[in-house]
Amino acid sequence: MFTAKRLTISNVGAIGIGSMIIFIAMLLVAGIAASVIIQTANTLQSQALKTGSDTIKEVANGIKVTHISGKTNINNLTEMAIFTRPIAASDALDLDQAHITLFSDEKEVIMKYDSNYFNETVGSGGLFNTMDVTGLGATSFGIIVVRDHDGSCTSTSPVINDEDIAVLMLNISASFGTGAPTSGIGTRTQVTGGVYPEIGMRGLISFNTPSIFIDTIVELM
Numbered sequence: 001m002f003t004a005k006r007l008t009i010s011n012v013g014a015i016g017i018g019s020m021i022i023f024i025a026m027l028l029v030a031g032i033a034a035s036v037i038i039q040t041a042n043t044l045q046s047q048a049l050k051t052g053s054d055t056i057k058e059v060a061n062g063i064k065v066t067h068i069s070g071k072t073n074i075n076n077l078t079e080m081a082i083f084t085r086p087i088a089a090s091d092a093l094d095l096d097q098a099h100i101t102l103f104s105d106e107k108e109v110i111m112k113y114d115s116n117y118f119n120e121t122v123g124s125g126g127l128f129n130t131m132d133v134t135g136l137g138a139t140s141f142g143i144i145v146v147r148d149h150d151g152s153c154t155s156t157s158p159v160i161n162d163e164d165i166a167v168l169m170l171n172i173s174a175s176f177g178t179g180a181p182t183s184g185i186g187t188r189t190q191v192t193g194g195v196y197p198e199i200g201m202r203g204l205i206s207f208n209t210p211s212i213f214i215d216t217i218v219e220l221m
Helices: 012-060 172-176
Strands: 063-072 077-086 099-103 108-119 140-147 165-171 190-196 203-208 217-219
Touching: 063 190, 063 203, 077 172, 077 203, 099 165, 108 172, 165 172
Parallel strands: 108 140
Antiparallel strands: 063 077, 063 217, 077 165, 099 108, 099 190, 140 165, 190 203
């Protein structure tokens, strides 16, 4: 005699398939998330390396202002000579890409190199007689080479390196003047600014003109 059996529908297989789908979805999400994290990490690493390299260049390179001399007409400061050299361990600096900023009580001037005003050595007549800056523009500076061991500093490519010394010559009468006899910077005037290379730290400029100009040549800084 046959015993009748009732067929029932089992949900076990469906639950297993659902769990597998969920598991595969989790793997896909985890894979995508890992890919995004790895890509982000690589981007941040590249950016960090570039930032670090740029920071090293900014810190390791730069120009130094060793001292500043001036020429007067007894009433005002009319010319300026800024002695510069690279800081220790700095890479070569192209002065053609540098600029000078000067601030007085009433005026701000930004200057770039003029290749028409360049001397390879200081003449026997002295620094201010070596270069006639009276024709130099209000926003330009010239260069006199004091020391250049490898001949890297030329009129078309004024590059200084190692222990080179270059003097930046300025026509203060043109930059800060309104015409004789008031051309130039007067007495008791605070002057600040800097020499900014293309890359690296600037050379600082900061001095006060004396209360009276007694000599034609004065040491300012």
